[in-house]
Amino acid sequence: MKSHITDLIVQALDQLAAAAVIDSADLQTPLVERTRDPSHGDFASNVALVNSKAAKMRPRDLAAKLIEVLPSSELVAAVEIAGPGFINFRLADRAYASLIPEILRQGHDYGRSRIGAGRRVQVEFVSANPTGPLHVGHGRGAAYGAVVADLLEAVGYTVHREYYVNDAGRQMDILGTSVWLRYLELCGEALDFPSNGYKGDYVWDIAATLHREHGDAYRHAADEVFDGVPLDEPAGGDKEAHIDGLIGRAKALLGDNRYRFVFELGLNVILDDIRDDLGLFGVEYQEWYSERSLTESGKVNKVIDRLRESGHLYEQAGAWWFRSTEFGDEKDRVVVRENGQITYFASDIAYHLDKLERGFDRVIDIWGADHHGYVPRVKAALQALGADPSRLDVLLVQFAILYRGGQKAQMSTRSGEFITLRELRKEVGRDAARFFYVMRKCEQHMDFDLDLAKSQSSDNPVYYVQYAHARIHAVLRQAAERLVDVEPSDGAINLERLVETHELDLLKSLSRYPEVVEAAACNEEPHQLTHYLRELANDFHTYYNAHQFLVEDAALRDARIKLILATREVLRNGLNLLGVSAPEQM
């Protein structure tokens, strides 16, 4: 609809350029928008305003010239100049009604497009460390990333969803050691658990599995384990040095193979839990990319060598630094620590280079907002390696604050830890959680009202939209009970009977859907879709209240059934893109 109007304007502009009325070199691309005010018609263009300089004419005069040469169209009922020089278009009523057979024909494809032209885009999201279950902070990134990926797919991109698994590094060593220490306690060893260890219940669970299946096979005396380890913080020492010492003892006492076994057990149990959790949240990946595979394949070392050879690294105080300030970062960053270990940043450089080398046209990272300081150094590294940093977009998701009973509810009542995503899903359900998480744009701090998400009332936007869908099915069921024929006729038959204001408003909303999907996808803004669906549901509910669908007049009934079937299609398609169910009954 919108593209049709744009075509008309472009043709008119070409005519004027050909007649040398305006200078084609200075032409601004015209913008066609939906009008906010119905008295301005259906669409408006600012083409005359933005090109008045190029034409050396007042906007209204240029608008008049454009209208003179504007090709006529069956879909356009009226064109007029308004305000400072806007050109307003009013569509013919039939222009909208012709949409219904189109929607019914396209079915679940209605709203999808090919503007992505099959370009390959990678979306990496969540990527939480497998050191514990996902919490509600990860939930927003999960929902947001999943919907952005689905939207991009809907507009024709080939999407590769990826989870970067931090299965190497110090945090994982801390987890493995935490599991082992809990295991030792289960064996009967008395010890002070390190203040920097992982204390969650899930660590006990993993330790119990180890103890149940392997008895005392991994047992060492507590005295032996803590021998020579620097003091912990509560004892007047340093908690980092303490935990590093314990990791060293674990590796020494268990040996490579047995240490690896404990480490892997912890990793696998938690990763399986995360996979399961995300699956139940409706989030699926094409690939789980292992950080360890990067180091083991030598890709990290290769990247460090390349940087060193090209003069982007220097040695200071025993560590190797990347000169990221050369590319606009605030300070230089360490890639190889004094003790010879590579930093997380080093493997992240290799990972991002690998993404670009895999041939994606675009790479999108979705991170928590607390990582924003990390963006310049990653882009700096890519630039230093001769890659194009503009192919990488980092989308930062702000935190969500949960409210229950008007109070902040960040801590779980059960464990005293952060509320897990699993607990949230149990409390409010998958549909509400998904919908609420993407209801706000990602850079907006979000207040997540748990009571509202749970409530089964019209106050709850999820129920409001789902109810519209269920209500349409209720009408169809009712028709079946009354043995009324609701099998819709083909094509545009009877659609001229749709003349009520409510019907035209509903049709207009249905016609907007592809534009909404496109805008939501191109701007990575799922909230545009949630807002649209609420408006569409409102149009339907209003219509429902104002008119009967199952009327005696068979032709009118047919037209109305076709309209609500088209509405059902769009509601279902939209909810589907959000990962929210479209129930037939509630």
Next chain:
RNA sequence: GCGCCCGUAGCUCAGUUGGAUAGAGUACUGCCCUCCGAAGGCAGUGGUCACAGGUUCGAAUCCUGUCGGGCGCGCCA
């Protein structure tokens, strides 16, 4: 101190990339079921777009500064 994000109705938030008279939901008030699901609809009240300058035909939107809130500034990840 420096950097990033945010500031719009009592509350939660939109605002079509600079356009016409700033919009929803919620809350509050009053209406609407002998009628396909009232889990719904209609109407009303509610604004110095944080503040001050600047850019231009035109600013909630862009630039500068101030104030307020969040987050970052590690040889952690």
